[in-house]
Amino acid sequence: MPSTTETSTAVRDQGGAATAAPPGPPPSRARRPSRWWAWGFLAPVTIYLAAFYAYPLYRNVELSLREYTVRSFVQGGAPFAGLDNYRTVLTDPAFGPTLTHTVVFTATSLAFQFTIGMALALFFHQHFPLSRTLRALILVPWLLPLIVSASTWSWLLNSDSGLVNAALGVVGIDPVNWLTSPGWSLTSVIIANVWIGIPFNLVVLYSGLQAIPTEMYEASALDGATGWQRFWGITFPLLRPVSLITLLLGLIYTLKVFDIIWIMTKGGPTGSSATLATWSYRLGFGNLLPEFGPGAAIGNLLIVLALIAGLVYIRIERRQQLR
C-alpha cells in the first residue's frame, strides 16, 4: 500500500480509506451469520469512543444547558437553565462581529490556500529534476507544531522589528501594526493560516492530478489545444470531485482553527480577530471568572456548523465511490 501512494490510484484509494467502508465481502462468502465475535477486536475502540468522545460531548451539552458558577462547576448541583446560555450568546453584541470574522477567516483562508495549492500542484505535476524532494519540503509548514508557526509569524509581523514591515519600508510603505491594530489583526492571522494550509491543498490536489490519465492530455495535444485550454477543458472538470473534497475538508479544519489565532492575537485587539472557537475558549478559560455555560453554548454552535460540512463531505465521498 505505501508504495502505491504516488501512483495514479492514490486519490481513489485514499478516498476509500477516508470513509473506511470495508470492501464488500466476496460474493461466495457473503452473509455469513456469526460475525458478531469480531466485535471482540472492536470492543476497546468502541468503549473508548463512548468514554472519550461521546461523554465529553455530552458533558459539553450539559454545560451549555445549566447555570454554572465556579462553585457548582466543582461541586455539582447547577440549576437547569434551558436555552438561557444560548440566548445570552446570541444576543451578545460580540456575536455578530465574531460570526462575521469566522466566516471571513474561513472563506478567505480557503480561497487562498486552494488557489495557491492548486497552482503549486499543477507546477509540481510537471515532473522536473528534484520535484519530489521539493514537494516533500513544502510539507514542512503543515507538519510544524502550530505554536511554532504562530510564534514565528508573530515575530515576522512584529510592528517595530518584524521583517515584513522592514521589507515594506524598503518599498516605501509605512509600517503596519499587523497584530496590534483592529484593522489588520484578522488579516494577519489569515496570512499565517493560509501558509499552514497550502501544503495540505497541494498534496491532495497533486494526487488528484496523478489520477488523470495522461492519454487525455496526449489526445488534446494532438488536437492542438493550448496549455490554458487543456487546464479548463480537461484538468479542471476532472479535478472537480477532488477539489470539492479538498475544500470541504479545508472548511471543517478551518472552522476548528484555534491555536494560531489564540497564540498570535488572543482574538484581539478588542475582539477584532475573534472567531467562534477563540471566543468559546476565552469564555471558558481565558478569564479569571470562567463562564462555562456560554462557552459551551458557542462550542455547540460551532460543532453544528462543522457537522453540516462533514455530512456534506461524506455524502459527496459516498456518491463518488458509487460511480
Add this chain to the structure above:
Amino acid sequence: MTTSTPRAWWKTGVGLVLTGLMLFPVYWMINVSFTRDQDMRASPPHLFPTNGTLDGYRAVLDQQLPYLGTSFLVGLGTVALTVALAAPAGYALAKLRPPGGPALSFLLLIAQMIPGIIMAMGFYAIYLTLGVLNTLPGLILADTTLAVPFAVLIFTAFMSGIPEELLQAAVVDGASRLRTFWSVVLPVSRNSIVTVSLFAFLWSWSDFIFASTLAGGGDHQPITLGIYHYIGNNNQQWNAIMATAVVASIPAAALLILAQRYVSMGVTAGAVKD
C-alpha cells in the same frame, strides 16, 4: 518524463524559488534563534546570523528540558495507546467485517470533525470531577483523541490489502483469530504501525489546546506550553523563543526525513489536523 533537459532544469529553478518562498518563515525562525539580543531590533533586520550566538540554545538547555521531557513521555504514551486501540479495530473492520462495522467507521469519521475546543471543555469538566487535571495520564488520554480515529482509518486501509490466503493459511495451521492477529497481521502491518505512530507522536507533541486546558496549572507541562509561557513572559528574548521553536520542530523534520513516503499518505488519507 525526462524530456528536454535545459527546460526541465529551468523548471527546477522556479521550483527552488517557490520552495524557498514557502520555507522562508522556517529559515527566519532559525536565523532569529542565532541572533544576539542587541541585534534583535536592528533596522533593517540582519538576514544572516553574522555574529551569531548560541545564547538562545543555552536558554533552551537551562529552562526547557523538563518541558521537552514531558512532551516526549506524553508522545510515547499517546503512540502506545493509539496503536493498542486502533490496530485490532482496523483488523476487524478490514478483515472480519462484523455487522455494524460500517456504522462504526462512520462514527470515527464524524469524531475527527469535532473541534478541539469542545473536546477540551468536556474533558476539563470530567477531569475536574475525577481529579486528574494536570496529570500525565490525563493529558495522554486526551491527546489520543487527536489520533485514534485517523489511526483506525489508516489501519483499515492498510490491512484490507493483506492477502486473504495469508490469513487462511494461519487458520488452517490451527491458529486462533487472536493468534492470527498477533503473529500474522501485526508483523506484516509494520508500515502502517510506523505511519500511525509517527503521526500520533507528532500530533501529541504539537498539541496546544489540551495542554493549555488540562495541564496548564501543573508540574508536568509540555513544550508547547513552554513556548507559550516564553511568549507571554519575556517577549524580549526572541532568540530563546525561536531556539525553543527550532528544537520543538525536530520531530516534524525527523518525520519528513525518515518517513517521507508515509507523510503524503497520511495527509491524503482523510487528513486530520487542527
